[in-house]
Amino acid sequence: MPLLEISGLTQRFGGLQALTDFSFRLEEHELVGLIGPNGAGKTTVFNIVSGFYRPTAGRIVFGGRPVNGLKPHRITALGLARTFQNIRLWNDLTVLDNIRLARYAWLGYGFWSAVLRTKRYRRAEKGIEAKAREVLEMMKLTDCAGELPRNLPYGLQRRVELARALAGQPRLLLLDEPAAGLNSADVEDLIRHIRWIYDEFKLSIWMIEHQMKVVMTLCQRLTVIDFGCVIASGTPEEIRNDPGVIKAYLGDETL
Amino acid sequence: MRRYAINILLCAAALALVGLAQADMLDKYVLTVITFMGINCIFAVSLNLVNGYMGEFSCGHGGFMCVGAYVGSLLSVAFFTDSKLFGAPLFAPELAPFLFPLVLLGASLAAALAGLLVALPSFHTRDDYLAIITIAANYIIISIVENIDAIGGPRGFSGMKKAVNAMSDFADCPWMLIWTLIGVAVCVMTVYRLMTSTYGKGVSAVCQNEVAAEIMGVDTNRVKIMAFMVSSGLGGLAGALYAHVYGYVNAQSFNLLKSTEGLVMVYLGGMGSISGVLMAAVAFTLLVEALRFVIPWLNDGLHALSLLPAGYELSQIWKWVIIPLTLILLMQFRPEGFLGNRELTQVFPRLKRWITLK
Numbered sequence: 185m186p187l188l189e190i191s192g193l194t195q196r197f198g199g200l201q202a203l204t205d206f207s208f209r210l211e212e213h214e215l216v217g218l219i220g221p222n223g224a225g226k227t228t229v230f231n232i233v234s235g236f237y238r239p240t241a242g243r244i245v246f247g248g249r250p251v252n253g254l255k256p257h258r259i260t261a262l263g264l265a266r267t268f269q270n271i272r273l274w275n276d277l278t279v280l281d282n283i284r285l286a287r288y289a290w291l292g293y294g295f296w297s298a299v300l301r302t303k304r305y306r307r308a309e310k311g312i313e314a315k316a317r318e319v320l321e322m323m324k325l326t327d328c329a330g331e332l333p334r335n336l337p338y339g340l341q342r343r344v345e346l347a348r349a350l351a352g353q354p355r356l357l358l359l360d361e362p363a364a365g366l367n368s369a370d371v372e373d374l375i376r377h378i379r380w381i382y383d384e385f386k387l388s389i390w391m392i393e394h395q396m397k398v399v400m401t402l403c404q405r406l407t408v409i410d411f412g413c414v415i416a417s418g419t420p421e422e423i424r425n426d427p428g429v430i431k432a433y434l435g436d437e438t439l
Numbered sequence: 440m441r442r443y444a445i446n447i448l449l450c451a452a453a454l455a456l457v458g459l460a461q462a463d464m465l466d467k468y469v470l471t472v473i474t475f476m477g478i479n480c481i482f483a484v485s486l487n488l489v490n491g492y493m494g495e496f497s498c499g500h501g502g503f504m505c506v507g508a509y510v511g512s513l514l515s516v517a518f519f520t521d522s523k524l525f526g527a528p529l530f531a532p533e534l535a536p537f538l539f540p541l542v543l544l545g546a547s548l549a550a551a552l553a554g555l556l557v558a559l560p561s562f563h564t565r566d567d568y569l570a571i572i573t574i575a576a577n578y579i580i581i582s583i584v585e586n587i588d589a590i591g592g593p594r595g596f597s598g599m600k601k602a603v604n605a606m607s608d609f610a611d612c613p614w615m616l617i618w619t620l621i622g623v624a625v626c627v628m629t630v631y632r633l634m635t636s637t638y639g640k641g642v643s644a645v646c647q648n649e650v651a652a653e654i655m656g657v658d659t660n661r662v663k664i665m666a667f668m669v670s671s672g673l674g675g676l677a678g679a680l681y682a683h684v685y686g687y688v689n690a691q692s693f694n695l696l697k698s699t700e701g702l703v704m705v706y707l708g709g710m711g712s713i714s715g716v717l718m719a720a721v722a723f724t725l726l727v728e729a730l731r732f733v734i735p736w737l738n739d740g741l742h743a744l745s746l747l748p749a750g751y752e753l754s755q756i757w758k759w760v761i762i763p764l765t766l767i768l769l770m771q772f773r774p775e776g777f778l779g780n781r782e783l784t785q786v787f788p789r790l791k792r793w794i795t796l797k
Contacts, residue, residue, distance in 0.1 A: 234654055260656035272651035274644050276780070284637050285644050289656030291637060295665060298636035299629050301797060305636065312637055352656060 185248055187212045187356055187388050188233070193242030195228055195412075202228045203412040206242070210356070215382050215389045217403035219423075221432070225412040226392045227269060230358050234266050235259040247355060261289040265354035267345045269361045269392075275334040279325060279344050282333060283316040286351035316351060322384070323347040339370050346377075350385060357381075359391040363398050375401055400424070408432075445794035453620045460613035470616060472728050474684050477619035478677050479720040481626045483704035484713060485673030488630055490702070491710035491780070493666050494646035496570040497557065499577030500674050501697030505690055506553040507675025508682040509584055511546030515602035515683065518542065522598055524589065532605035539606065539618065543679050550675020551668040553580060558667035562660050565649075577698055584690040593690070600686030615684045622680055626673045631713055631796065633669065642666050696759075703766050708776050715778030726765070730758045 186209045193206040203225045210216060218226050231237045233244060235256035244251050251259050265286075274282055291312075297305040320326050325340070325347055333341055342362065349357055362378065363371050375398055382389055393399045399406060400420045407417040410432045416423055423429055456473065459465045465473075482504060489497045517525040519535045530538055556576045561569055585593045606614040633639035641662040644652040653659045682688045700723070708719030738753035747753065769776070784790045 236650070236654070255658070256653045257656045257658045260654065266654060268651070268654075272648045272654075274647040274651065276647055277640060277643055281637075281640055285640055285652075285657065286655050288637065288641055288644075293638065295633070295638065295669075298638045299632050301632060309637060348655065 186210060186245075187214075187247060188390075189245045190229075190233070191243050193229070193232060193244070194240045195225075195232060195237060196240045201412055203232070203239075203409075206409070206412075206414060208407060210388055210390060212355070213382075213386060213388055214405070215378075215403055216391075216405040216407070217399040218390065218392050218407050218409070219394075219399055220409040220415075224409045226409060227360055228412075229409075230266060230360055230392065233259075234264060234358065257289060260352060260354075263353070263355035264358070265349035265352050265356075266358035267342075267349050267360055267362060269364060271338075271341050271345055273333040273341060273345055273348070275332060277332070278330050279333060279336075280316055280320065280329040282344060282348050283319055283351045284312050286348045287312045287315060289352065319347050319351045323350070338365060339373075342366070342374075343377075346381070350381065353385075354387055356388045356390065359389060359393075361392055361394060363393055363395045371395060371398065374398065378402055441793065442795045445790070457613060457617055457620070460616050470613065471684070472724065474616050474619050475681075476721050476724040477616075477623045478680050478684070479700075479704060479724050480623050480717050481619075481673060481677040481680070482701050483708065483716045483720040483723075484626050484630055485670045485677065486701040487705050487708075487710065487713065487716045488633075488642070488666055488670040488673075490705050491712070491716070492634055492642050492646060493663070495561065496566065497573040497670070498570055498695065498698050498702060499557065499573035499575070499580075500671070500701045501693040501695065502577035502580035503550045503553055503671035503674035504678035504681065504697060505580050505584060505688075505693035506671075507546040507550040507678030508688045508693065509590060509596065509678075509690075510549040510675070511542050511679025512596055512599040512682045512688055513590065514542040514545045515539075515599040518602070519605050520598060520601040524598075532602075533609055535602055535605040536609050536614065539602075539614075542602075543618070543622070543676055546679035547672040547676045550678065551672030553675075554667045554671030555664070556580075557671070558664045561663045561667065574695065577693075577695060581690045581694055595687055595689035597687040599683050603683055603686065615680065619680050619684070622676055626676065627713060627717070629669065629673065634713075635796075699763075703762065706766070706776055707769060709778035709780060710776065711780035712776075712778040712782055714783035715776055715781075718777055727758065727762070730761060731755070734758065734761075 188208070188210040190206060190208040193203055195203040206229060218229065220226050228237065232239045235251065235254050235258070238253055242252070246259065246264060247262055249262065251262065274285065277285070292308040293302070293305045317326070317329075320329055323343055323346065325344060328336060328340065333344055336344065346362070359378070363374055366374060378389065379402060391399070391403070403420060405418065406420055406423045408415050408423060408429050415432055416426045416429045418426070460470050482500065486497065486500045489495050516522045518529050518538060519532045520528055556579065557569070557573050560572045564572060584590070590596050603614060634642070641652065641657045644655070644657050645659050645662050649659055678693070704719045704723050705716055707723060708715035708717070734753055734755060734757055738747070741747040741753065742749075778786060784794065
C-alpha cells in the first residue's frame with residue numbers, strides 16, 4: 185500500500201486553474217522531488233496535501249486514510265509534517281518552545297490539567313521536554329535551545345524549522361524549497377543533512393526545489409509540472425534528457 | 440526557604456491587609472480602593488490573555504465583566520436573600536460564606552459562555568475586524584441587560600449587599616477584600632500556569648504565526664475558543680466581585696469606557712507580561728483615585744493664577760481628558776509599556792532566586 189496516493193487533484197481559484205488532474209503515488213521510505221518553473225503549482229500541491237486548501241476535485245489517501253477536507257492539524261496528527269518556502273517560526277518563543285509546540289497534536293492533557301498542574305500534566309510535559317531535547321541534540325541545535333529564532337542566522341533558522349517538523353515524528357516530510365536562500369557551501373551541507381535525515385528517521389521525503397543540484401543528487405524520482413499539469417515523471421536521469429521538460433522548464437539550456 | 444521568600448512575603452502582605460481591615464485600622468475609603476485595585480488586577484490580567492498573548496485587539500472586555508456582575512448578583516440574591524424576584528432564599532443565609540465561591544464560579548462560567556460571542560467569529564476574522572466585533576459584543580450585552588426589565592433594566596440592579604451582610608452576620612470579617620485577594624491569586628495562577636504550559640503556548644503560536652500553528656498540529660479554533668473563554672470568564676469574576684463590593688450594578692458601568700480602562704492597564708503594563716499588567720492595574724487605580732484630589736487642587740490653583748475664567752469649575756469629567764492623555768504620552772514615549780512583553784523575573788533575573796513559580 186502506498187504511503188500517499190493522490191488522484192485527479194484539481195484546484196481552481198476563481199477563474200485560475202492552478203492544478204489540473206494531478207495524480208501521484210509515494211511509497212514508504214522514498215525520497216522524491218517535485219519541480220517546475222515558478223508559478224507551476226508546486227506549492228499549491230503541498231498546500232492541498234497538508235490540508236491548507238480544500239481541492240476543487242480529486243482524492244488524497246494518506247497512510248490508507250482519505251484525508252480530503254481534513255483540517256491541517258488533523259493531517260499533522262496522522263504523521264505529516266512540512267516546512268515552508270519562507271521560514272515560518274514562532275519568533276517570540278524560544279527554539280526549545282518551538283520544538284515543544286510541534287508535539288501539540290500529542291499533548292495528552294488539557295486545560296484543567298495545565299491549570300491544576302496535575303500528575304498527568306507533569307508526566308506529559310516531561311515527555312515533551314525529553315523528546316524536544318532529543319531532536320535538538322540530533323539536529324545539533326542544543327546550543328541555541330534558549331535563543332529566539334529571529335536572533336539566529338538564516339541557515340540555523342532553516343535547521344530549526346526542519347527540527348520542528350521532525351519533532352512530530354512524521355511518516356512523510358514535505359520540504360518546500362529547503363535550499364532557498366542558502367549559499368553553495370550551505371547547499372552541500374543541506375544535501376548531506378537531508379540524506380542523513382532520510383536514513384536516520386526512516387521516513388519519506390517529498391521536496392520542492394529549484395536548485396537542480398539538490399534534486400538531482402538526492403531524489404530517486406522526480407515529477408515535473410508546468411501550468412498545473414504534470415509534463416513528465418521519472419528518474420533524475422530520464423528527466424534530465426526529457427525533451428518536453430527541457431523545452432518547458434529550461435528553455436534552450438541544457439542541464 | 441530563600442526560594443520562597445517573595446511568595447511568603449506576598450501571602451504575609453495579603454494576611455496583613457486582611458488583619459488591618461479586620462482590626463478597623465484601615466479607613467473605609469482606603470479599603471475600598473484596595474479592593475478595586477484587586478478587581479482591576481483581575482480585569483487587566485484576564486484581558487491581557489487576549490490582547491497580550493493572543494495578539495487580538497479586544498475592546499469589549501467590559502461586556503464580559505457586565506455578564507459576570509449581573510449573573511453573580513442574581514445568583515447571590517437567589518441563593519441567600521428574600522427577594523421579590525426569586526422569593527425565599529434557596530439556602531440558609533448562614534451558608535453564604537461557604538457558598539459564595541459558587542456564586543463567583545457561576546458568574547465566571549456565564550461570562551465565559553458570553554465569550555463565545557467573540558470566540559466564534561474569531562475563526563474567520565482577525566485584527567481590526569475582530570476588534571469591531573468585540574465592540575459590537577460589548578454593546579449587545581449592555582443592550583440586552585438594559586432591556587430586561589425584571590432585573591432593573593436601565594435602573595440597575597441591587598440586593599446583593601444583603602448577601603454580603605449575611606456573610607458579615609456569620610463572621611465579622613472584611614469578606615469582599617478576602618474574596619478579591621483570592622480572586623487575584625486564582626486569576627494570576629490560571630493565566631501564568633496556562634501560559635507556561637505547552638498547551639497554553641499554543642496561544643502564542645497562533646499569535647505569532649497562525650499558519651505554522653495550524654500546520655504543526657495546533658487546533659487553532661480550539662485555542663481561540665479556550666483563550667477567549669478563559670479571558671472573558673476571569674473578566675466575569677472581576678464583574679461579580681465589583682457588583683458585591685458596590686452592592687449595586689448598572690449596565691452602563693460596563694460600557695466602552697470600562698473596556699478602555701482595561702486596555703489602558705494592559706498597554707501601560709506591557710502586553711503579554713503578567714507582572715507588568717499587575718503593576719499597571721495598581722498604578723492606574725491609584726492614578727484615578729489621586730485625580731479625585733488633584734483636580735480640585737488644580738482647579739483652585741488655576742483660579743488663583745486666573746488662568747481659568749471665573750465661573751468655570753474644573754470638574755471630575757476632566758479625569759477622562761487626563762487619563763487618555765497619559766495613554767497618548769505612553770504610546771509616544773514608551774509604546775511597549777512598563778515591561779514590554781517581559782516578566783519582572785526576566786528584567787531582573789536575580790529575582791528568580793527569591794521566588795518560586797510553578
